[in-house]
Amino acid sequence: MPSPPNVDLRRRMCTWFTGAAAAWFVASLPSPAAALPEVTVGSDHILRVEDEPFFPIGLLQLGNDDYADWNDRIRQSGANAVWDIGYAFADSTPSCAAVRDSAEATGYKLLIGSFDTWEWDLQNTPEAEIAVPMYPADSLETLLDCFDESDAIIALANRDEPVWALSQGNLGNIDSTHIFDTYAQLQQEASDLPVFMNLAPVHQSADSATWVNDLLEYRDASDIVMWSSYPYPAGPGTCSPKVILGQPDCSMDRLPDGIDLFRANVARADQPIFANIQAHKGIPTKEARWEAYVSIIHGATGVLWAGHNWTHPGGGGAANWSVIAPVIAEVASLHDVYVAADLAGFTSGSPDLDVIGRRGESPNVAYAFAASRRGASGTMTVNVNGISQNIAWAEVLFENRWVPVVNRKIHDHFADYEAHVYRMDAASVPQPTSAEISEALSTDRFDARVMSNPVRDTARVWFTAAETATVEFAVYDITGRLIAEPQAVRSGKNGWLTWDGRDR
Template identity: 25%
Template sequence: MKELLLIACCVLIASSAMAGPVKIGIEKDHTLTFNGERFLPLGVAPGPPSDFKTPDGKNGWKELADGGINYFRSGPSEQNWDDATLKKLEADIAAVEAVGGIGAWVFLRELSNLEPNHPEREAMLRRMINKYKDRPGVFFWKNEDEPAWGKKSPEGLAKGYKLIRELDPDRPVITIQAPRNTIEELRRYNDSCDISGADIYPVSIPMGKNSHLPNKNISVVGDYTKRMVEVVHDQKPIFMVLGVTWSGVVPARGNTLIRPTFEQMRYMTYQAFIDGAKGIHWFGFPGVLSEKDQPYGWNWTYWYSVMKPLLSEFKKGTELNAVLIAPKDDMKLRVEGADDIEYLARRVNGKVYVLAAKREGPEAAIKFSGLGAKGTADVMFENRSVPVTDGVISDTFKPNAVHIYRVQAN
């Protein structure tokens, strides 16, 4: 850790694309704001190589930002706080400042845990925060990963959190928990973050081996989302982490390589939003790369086939993004036909939007009533519409189907 002294010598690189202060706020409804404007955090972890390119030679950071990603994790993972780690962190931040629209989620790891038996950490933590707190390419801080499962000190992390926010009141601290532990055990860490959440990667062979709940299907994402809302007493935003490639699918560890299909990832993402997530990031783009993707250090194949098309539905500037970040004007509907439908119904700009997702039960004919609208409902992204009769939408849902309806409000 002595290498942390090197941070005082790193050169700050000025940015032409991204300048000025960054202030990330949290509204009463837990929606985040970026310099006063409501926004939907969409991230990747870990981040890519600092100088990475797309297969056609373009700037990879710009491709991510244009595709909808607005934050990424940087800092040590399995590495130590050595010269290479610090140089990459600086290079990552400089790279995104040159692009704009995307910022680092800086992983402070053990530095954020100010335990009494590690007095050296406080000085190192101060250096890190003071060095980067005014950089436009830094959006969030990350403390210890999965602290409850790792049995990290709640008191040490609370002390570290307090210092971070004293030094930098403009950037939230995020804690991501493992899909483990009891609710009471997880609550011990509520005082060490502004934003909480969990990682859950149900797609595996056999399915659901990452889950410690009875549900081993992909709908367990919603179970963990609601669980984390309960952990924080619905008093903080929740970010969920979904898996592209995780340890339980790595062949070198004796597993079968499998990744979520577009349909699976779409379901898990929307289910998380419906059940209360205010941000989502996707884990494992650098993991187990094909021969085609290895030169880039990034799973561009999955990006172009799954993530970019999915993000195009709700990234910044889209109609659905405005719905997801809108101040709450949510509606209670009556749902008939199955007991495993989850939905979010919201009035925005004179329209009613219904985001509906079905769990794994059999195909069913579903009725949503109480919309207070009539006419025709567009089914977004499906090139079809359904009639709205006396405030009722009727449609068919297959297992893990997602349908998003838009209808003019009366």
């Protein structure tokens, strides 16, 4: 008699775990491990997804429940990653299949949250709500099965902000053993994916030494450290007394100061730091750009915006999307620069300015990122000793202007908490003269740059045009067939768009 065929009787259930009362029906037959993408961390702290460098630039929290046009919003913003923290806290979220399909169709990667059921900021959360495993075995298997053969998932979360939660002293069995057991479980069941843990500058004791000691206790329960800091609006009285850094002035500088503290005193040498920055509380464009670029200057190798769909007493939420989307698109357009090597010789010539240099898309191109600090403003100096002597001008990206480079120095004006990005090209093409630059800036010409070029997967285009001009983009194949019409986001003369490389 022939042997019966091998049949997988498991029921694939692509739905999120929704609490202790949820029922799960998974056959007890053994099943093969899900095929997940291989994600590693390089010595430069840059993620490698299937050996390709990847710098996460995107959003904290999915917006599927808030916006019917979620996929279009992601495309317009250029975000390449989303941390689905809604998976951790919401009682009802989009199904696993819906989230996976959204990510695959739109081209973003997912950092998946946890099965926490407690509300992190409620000190009186009933212990019964949290006395469950963080990742029940059946639920984790269902999640991993849902992403079987998908490259959309790149990381899994351990507990969110455990130091802040545990400092409150009444959150049941969420303790050190619980957190390290979760880390071991994720390493065993999804060994190809790194584990991340989000931490924040708050502690019930309001004592910084106690806070740092608690951070060190949980450091080894993750592969990636996330740092959440939302310093806008700044000034005395704008941050809670439980915020450890920046008291009593509550300045914007507590964001980069916190990254420096983590790198020097908390994170292991092999642990990258991702920065969670704010899209809420009505943060304006200048400060939103500054938070992103100062995080990168201080060594963050991933940037996520939190609160794009939050309603906050300080303002923001959905109404702030028109500010945040162009900022994300701008920052995302330079992805290939962030994963390039640092350039020596790029330093600050002013005490209240932070500077870093990066290699560009060719040996002739260099980038400088500069951000003012401590509320200082005025003319500041960027030393660019790592460039060729014959470079006479630097383009200030996203600002439609040029500045001269004199003796390998850039002298430029900075407002308080403002960032500039400079691109310098020593190619054989002549540098523009001051008269040519003045003429170009005084006319309503159209100008565009494609990143990366040539395009491998996703193309991002930044352009300038007259505010009254209608700008349309179309993509044709080599036969002349129209294959895509990507939509742009406009903000005054500036605009951004992304194309995922797929036919419409």
